[in-house]
Amino acid sequence: MAEERRISMAVIRRLPRYYRYLGELLEKGVNKISSRELSEKMNVTASQIRQDLNNFGGFGQQGYGYNVEHLHKEIAKILGLHQNYKMIIIGVGNLGQALANYSSFEKRGFKLAGLFDVNPRLIGMSIRGLEVQDIDKMENFVKENNIEIAILTMPKTRVKQVAENLAQWGIKGLWNFSAVDLFLPDHVQVENVHLSHSLMTLAYKINDAEEIN
Amino acid sequence: MAEERRISMAVIRRLPRYYRYLGELLEKGVNKISSRELSEKMNVTASQIRQDLNNFGGFGQQGYGYNVEHLHKEIAKILGLHQNYKMIIIGVGNLGQALANYSSFEKRGFKLAGLFDVNPRLIGMSIRGLEVQDIDKMENFVKENNIEIAILTMPKTRVKQVAENLAQWGIKGLWNFSAVDLFLPDHVQVENVHLSHSLMTLAYKINDAEEIN
DNA sequence: TAGATTGTTAATCGATTAACAATC
């Protein structure tokens, strides 16, 4: 077995963007693309594209470039998009409902299987054919349906406890929208979306740009 | 005037997290904290905290540590949270509505001033006291009300054109939730929230963690 | 074959961590 270098998250986080551009090229019927052409479209260096892709093996061909369809598929495989994932949403407030209605995730293999909340007013409500269930039912549901991903869109006070429970029940990934940092066992992966952090960063950029002038 | 080093976005993106932890300490009535104590709570190195903060001047005191309230306020200033920002939301679908209902942004000085959509079914609808307006009214509204930030939660097909218009009308920042990369003049700052990228990254992490075992 | 472009090594640049003198 060859010695494998650990691939940095910086590289991984660029892959979805490559994937998106390649998908668009595919739709336009473009068959091949060179690292230079792609770099111009994406506003990155050609060198970075070649380095990034070479972490996973040689997908291109000297003198030719990359086959768009092939590269698109390979990146999907790297990201794990060739598989399906069963997801639940915990916390069916505004954001939870918005994500529940996002049908585009399904296309990429992320299947919504259940909705949970503590609020009696929401329990029983139906979104895209799924009934909001009492959070009491969650343990059984997760275990029986082999749920892989939980989307955390509930108030921050309850997140830590729920996340720890989910970890015990064998969940594999948490998509965390709350302003809470989760420190969990290694078998649970956490991806944070801190909207407030993002907005604060925008505020900084605005002020910084004004200072320059 | 002292020569100013450009501060990297890596540092800036850590500030909201510091800000959050300091806010929590403040609520607990903690007065002072050392870089070591904070580093243990946050799971980063003390060295990084001190380096990060020293980009903006010395906020601490040798032998003592940092005054929580003071540091909290200083970070707010750096991020530009001592100011108010007027925002509009363009695209009042699920995600737009969810963000419109997010009252916690207001507390940080991000004031929602208007809602816009093209869909006649949505126009006239009221969310948190704001009526959804026809997108035709947007140019006047932005100019007359000195809107600084636009939240882009509309279908990707229309984003580029709208963003270019907003840039011309003097908007300062775009909070972009669409899967489109915006290349705009320097006076407009863009902060992207690519939810699909985030979910793909989670898929990668899940698969990667399983490979290890 | 000649031209083009990858894969990959080497050079550079930037970010993080370690170390410690300054100082409260």
Added chain:
DNA sequence: TAGATTGTTAATCGATTAACAATC
């Protein structure tokens, strides 16, 4: 004063860019 902890320099580590031989 003695102990603690910052501010800051130096060392290390990692990521990006440049360069070019390999090869289609």
